[in-house]
Amino acid sequence: MIEIKGLSKVYDMGKSTAVLALREIDLFVGAGEFIAIMGPSGSGKSTLMNMIGCLDRPSGGTYSLDGHLVSTLDDDELAAIRNTKIGFVFQTFNLLPRLNALQNVELPLIYRGLPPQKRRAVALEALGRVGLNDRTHHRPTELSGGQQQRVAIARAISGSPAIILADEPTGNLDSRSGEEVLQVFQDLNDGGITVVLVTHDENLGRHSKRLIRLWDGTIKADDLVSNRALAADILAAMPPVVPVAPVPSASQSMFGSESMFGGLVS
Numbered sequence: 001m002i003e004i005k006g007l008s009k010v011y012d013m014g015k016s017t018a019v020l021a022l023r024e025i026d027l028f029v030g031a032g033e034f035i036a037i038m039g040p041s042g043s044g045k046s047t048l049m050n051m052i053g054c055l056d057r058p059s060g061g062t063y064s065l066d067g068h069l070v071s072t073l074d075d076d077e078l079a080a081i082r083n084t085k086i087g088f089v090f091q092t093f094n095l096l097p098r099l100n101a102l103q104n105v106e107l108p109l110i111y112r113g114l115p116p117q118k119r120r121a122v123a124l125e126a127l128g129r130v131g132l133n134d135r136t137h138h139r140p141t142e143l144s145g146g147q148q149q150r151v152a153i154a155r156a157i158s159g160s161p162a163i164i165l166a167d168e169p170t171g172n173l174d175s176r177s178g179e180e181v182l183q184v185f186q187d188l189n190d191g192g193i194t195v196v197l198v199t200h201d202e203n204l205g206r207h208s209k210r211l212i213r214l215w216d217g218t219i220k221a222d223d224l225v226s227n228r229a230l231a232a233d234i235l236a237a238m239p240p241v242v243p244v245a246p247v248p249s250a251s252q253s254m255f256g257s258e259s260m261f262g263g264l265v266s
């Protein structure tokens with residue numbers, strides 16, 4: 001699936017300076033793997049992710065994705081392969097605030113040229129896979145952080161990518177929401193999607209099946225994760241969330257209990 005050989009990336013900073021961000025990296029990732037890329041700040045994680053995600057081209061070496069030699073493609077070909085093969089998830093969800101969950105997931109499908117009924121069906125299915133059937137008409141501000149990230153994941157999987165590429169996807173989340181997001185990734189991976197996570201977070205790394213550590217642009221370690229953390233088990237062991245009863249405001253109570261829940265139930 002991902003075949004990287006002797007890959008280097010040099011950022012040319014003008015006349016005399018250049019940064020060697022990746023130094024002759026070899027990396028093979030098979031279909032269905034779940035890897036975490038870890039390493040200190042500046043070690044080359046984002047640079048490597050940009051390469052894997054076809055957002056940038058290497059300075060040296062080769063990268064082939066699903067048999068396509070990415071390192072030789074032009075910009076249009078790079079965009080085409082990115083759109084069909086890869087789903088991106090970022091730390092800052094990147095949802096459009098005026099659109100509800102369903103519309104946010106549908107948006108890239110419009111650009112793909114899917115007819116309205118088809119894209120609605122695909123978007124609903126994707127939202128179902130991340131457990132948000134009951135939040136399809138909520139806007140981002142009406143969703144928790146974890147729910148927003150799950151909308152972003154639904155958007156990423158709506159194009160049926162072979163790979164999900166996530167950069168610090170739980171960085172803005174509390175521990176329960178983060179664990180719920182990790183459960184979604186683990187479920188998707190169980191369903192066959194290859195997952196690549198980039199993170200500083202050792203806990204997040206333990207949820208992968210294989211941990212790759214970068215150091216100064218090289219791979220320092222590449223190990224299978226023993227005692228892998230399973231999000232479903234961790235969530236089951238967490239204390240249950242006690243629902244807080246809504247306190248009716250003076251204006252709401254005038255209209256009875258139905259309107260009191262009107263904003264919560266779509």
Ligand SMILES: Nc1ncnc2c1ncn2[C@@H]1O[C@H](COP(=O)(O)OP(=O)(O)OP(=O)(O)O)[C@@H](O)[C@H]1O
Binds near residue numbers: 039042045048
């Ligand atoms: N666009 C750029 N131009 C010049 N140098 C860059 C550029 N992007 C990254 N670098 C340099 O390349 C090296 C690797 O950067 P990279 O962003 O890949 O690190 P990282 O591991 O993602 O770090 P962090 O954990 O802080 O996000 C760093 O020394 C950085 O300064």
Ligand SMILES: [Mg+2]
Binds near residue numbers: 045
């Ligand atoms: Mg980075």
